[in-house]
Amino acid sequence: MRAPLVDGHGRRINDLRVSVTDRCNFRCQYCMPAEGLTWLDRDDVLRFEEIERLVRLLAEMGIDSVRLTGGEPLVRRDFPALAGMLAAIPQLTDLSVTTNGFLLERDAAALVAAGVQRFNVSIDSLQRDRFFEMTRRDALPRVLAGLHALASQPGVGKVKINAVALRGYTEDEVLPFARFAREHPFEVRFIEFMPLDADQAWTPGSVLSGEEIRAIVGREFPLEEEEREPSATARTYRFVDGTPGRLGFIDPVSHPFCSDCNRIRLTADGKLRTCLFSLGETDLRTPLRAGATDDELEAVLREAVWRKELKHRVNEKGFQQPARSMSAIGG
Numbered sequence: 338m339r340a341p342l343v344d345g346h347g348r349r350i351n352d353l354r355v356s357v358t359d360r361c362n363f364r365c366q367y368c369m370p371a372e373g374l375t376w377l378d379r380d381d382v383l384r385f386e387e388i389e390r391l392v393r394l395l396a397e398m399g400i401d402s403v404r405l406t407g408g409e410p411l412v413r414r415d416f417p418a419l420a421g422m423l424a425a426i427p428q429l430t431d432l433s434v435t436t437n438g439f440l441l442e443r444d445a446a447a448l449v450a451a452g453v454q455r456f457n458v459s460i461d462s463l464q465r466d467r468f469f470e471m472t473r474r475d476a477l478p479r480v481l482a483g484l485h486a487l488a489s490q491p492g493v494g495k496v497k498i499n500a501v502a503l504r505g506y507t508e509d510e511v512l513p514f515a516r517f518a519r520e521h522p523f524e525v526r527f528i529e530f531m532p533l534d535a536d537q538a539w540t541p542g543s544v545l546s547g548e549e550i551r552a553i554v555g556r557e558f559p560l561e562e563e564e565r566e567p568s569a570t571a572r573t574y575r576f577v578d579g580t581p582g583r584l585g586f587i588d589p590v591s592h593p594f595c596s597d598c599n600r601i602r603l604t605a606d607g608k609l610r611t612c613l614f615s616l617g618e619t620d621l622r623t624p625l626r627a628g629a630t631d632d633e634l635e636a637v638l639r640e641a642v643w644r645k646e647l648k649h650r651v652n653e654k655g656f657q658q659p660a661r662s663m664s665a666i667g668g
């Protein structure tokens with residue numbers, strides 16, 4: 338057994354986000370331009386067996402939770418097969434997927450059967466025209482159909498909805514989402530807009546904070562905060578009137594949660610990112626394809642994690658936005 342992964346600040350690292358592709362079938366305004374981005378060459382993208390080998394090695398080093406992301410992971414061919422390969426890794430106790438839901442109706446059954454336990458579905462508006470405005474795709478009905486197809490799968494775990502909170506857009510979505518969370522078995526989470534957009538147009542003023550959203554909800558549906566789980570990114574709230582349903586708030590800009598961060602990320606082209614806002618990366622694909630042993634890869638991983646950033650510096654003077662945008666990091 339290999340020693341658990343610990344960073345230079347004493348934080349135990351057991352959560353891995355894996356971006357399986359940089360490609361996406363949506364063009365969300367806060368993420369990428371209408372024309373899309375220059376995608377990675379297929380040869381540069383890690384093959385399933387390479388992803389499986391790295392995840393298996395990291396699982397031996399204490400990673401027990403893996404989230405599969407993109408771009409949009411479901412556009413990767415045979416993605417459920419990859420999920421099945423990872424679900425077979427004995428140390429992994431939690432396998433989840435973040436998706437925009439467009440292909441969920443097609444893949445929900447296969448992903449649940451493959452062993453994916455939890456799903457986050459990205460939906461920024463429950464109004465068809467505004468959804469189209471934000472994603473540049475007229476896809477809301479199909480995404481909602483996918484959501485319900487997923488929820489009807491026997492054995493499916495928690496399904497959450499992630500809505501990116503943007504000033505001047507999300508204010509009108511807040512109450513419809515709160516009602517949706519009260520009427521459906523889905524936790525709705527608002528995520529503060531982060532400076533990871535490909536256009537690099539983010540400003541502090543474009544962030545609608547969790548606090549502001551809670552104030553909007555609270556005027557109609559008073560909320561009560563629940564105890565935060567260690568290393569959790571979201572703070573969850575229940576409705577004081579006892580109506581089932583939860584709202585979650587991921588406030589990395591206004592309330593950073595870096596102190597107990599337990600996360601690292603693997604990009605689709607085989608780079609290790611020790612923080613969402615890392616300015617540097619560690620290349621794993623080159624040693625992997627050059628025949629490095631597991632012990633040699635372990636040394637590279639340990640050295641990189643030891644240098645993991647203490648926190649992000651979004652609110653600090655001189656903050657530098659990473660060159661790699663969210664669609665190529667995968668959240």
Ligand code: SF4
Pocket residue numbers: 589594595598599600611612613614646647648649
């Ligand atoms: S910003 Fe970086 S350090 Fe902070 S919680 Fe996110 S990944 Fe962890």
